[in-house]
Amino acid sequence: METLKALIFDVDGTLADTERDGHRCAFNLAFGEHGLEWHWDEQTYGRLLSVTGGKERLRHYAEQYDPAFFAGRDADVLIRALHATKTRHYVRLAGSGRIPLRPGVGCLIETAIARGLRLAMATTTTPENVEALLSATLPEPVRRRFEVIGAGDVVAAKKPASDIYAWVLERLDLPPESCLAIEDSHNGLQAALGAGLRCLVTRNDYTRNEDFSGAWRVVDTLEGLAVDDL
């Protein structure tokens, strides 16, 4: 096995339970602000997570459950406006510090830095969201160590497509064999595997029963994980 040189972290569901406690709440606040009677409870949102990307998820929901929403209007404009409101709410929620890192995440990041590993992120979410979450949860000298952050629409095809990992690997200028991806979901795992990466999966309440075939290891928490074992 090649020497490990970098860790590439997914954000949502991996660093923190942002889906349930952040994105879902922000979507619901946006629905209220736009006068929509939509509401995504925890269970409904769990099902909607199979569609990655907030704009893509909104479009899917409207097409499936409220097709009249688009009648005679420009769907792209509507989705973009709704999503911009959602992002504003998410940034405020995440920025307030009420979404903590999952257990073991901060420690793993700090130990990785101490061992000289390079750090990056590969996520489907909007860049402002990453910035808000990191600012509220990690000290600035630690945040600075993430040298590549691949987020949102920098690639056309979101996870489970491997494009975002390919984008990050290219900027790290490293082959996939010398990196480890850390993901929480089936879609994220597929994206990492598609880019040739070894992938550690840290499951959460939303993803516990998903198919993680092909993962290097599957754990329920990053707590107690030794960098030397990666």
Ligand code: XBP
């Ligand atoms: C995360 C997502 C994101 C968030 C919403 O997937 O699917 O879409 O739910 O973010 P992953 P935006 O953890 O696999 O990267 O609304 O900013 O798109």
Ligand code: MG
């Ligand atoms: Mg995720």
